[in-house]
Amino acid sequence: MGSTFFYTTLCFIALTIVASSAEEFKVGDAVGWRQPSQNETDLYNHWASNKKFHIGDSLRFEYRNDSVIKVAKWEFYHCNRTHLASAGKDGTRTMNLNRAGTFYFVSGDPEHCKNGQRLAVEVLPLHPISESPPQPFSQAPAPSPLSFSASVSSAVPLAFISALLISVIVVAIAGLA
DSSP states (O other): OHHHHHHHHHHHHHHHHHHHTOOEEETTGGGOSOOOOGGGTTHHHHHHHTOOEETTOEEEEEESSOOEEEEOHHHHHHTOOSSOOOOOSSEEEEEEOOSSEEEEEEESSHHHHHTTOEEEEEEESSOOSOSSOOOOGGGOOOOOOOOOSHHHHTTHHHHHHHHHHHHHHHHHHHHHO
């Protein structure tokens, strides 16, 4: 009985860690999503090269008098959209990274795209549970409340299912012991 409670609590902690590990990245950081100048046509490639994107993360594009569109690889490299997509001219748009692989984004203005306003990001598998050495339980900080933003909510179902499956297996093993 006591070991079942211990394993269930351990699974809940793992669920909390996985669910809260999703990150939201503001594209371009302080610069935001804008047409690069002639001297900075590699702006977004450089920005992405300093980041690691994982399944469950999201990209937040903030822009004025512009837009952002998710496109196919060919459209990205040729700045030529084969399909028209509706996109706002001002505001914020969040794109969820829901699979491993490469995602391509361009400005809704083909001239902006040709001038370097395009972004390709390589998405890695889910975040590892912890990238730092485990800490003793007594020193662990209290978990922060979960935000129900798009970036976290997209990771919750997978994390919840994983934790539930682990709980069922642990309880079954504990019952056999």
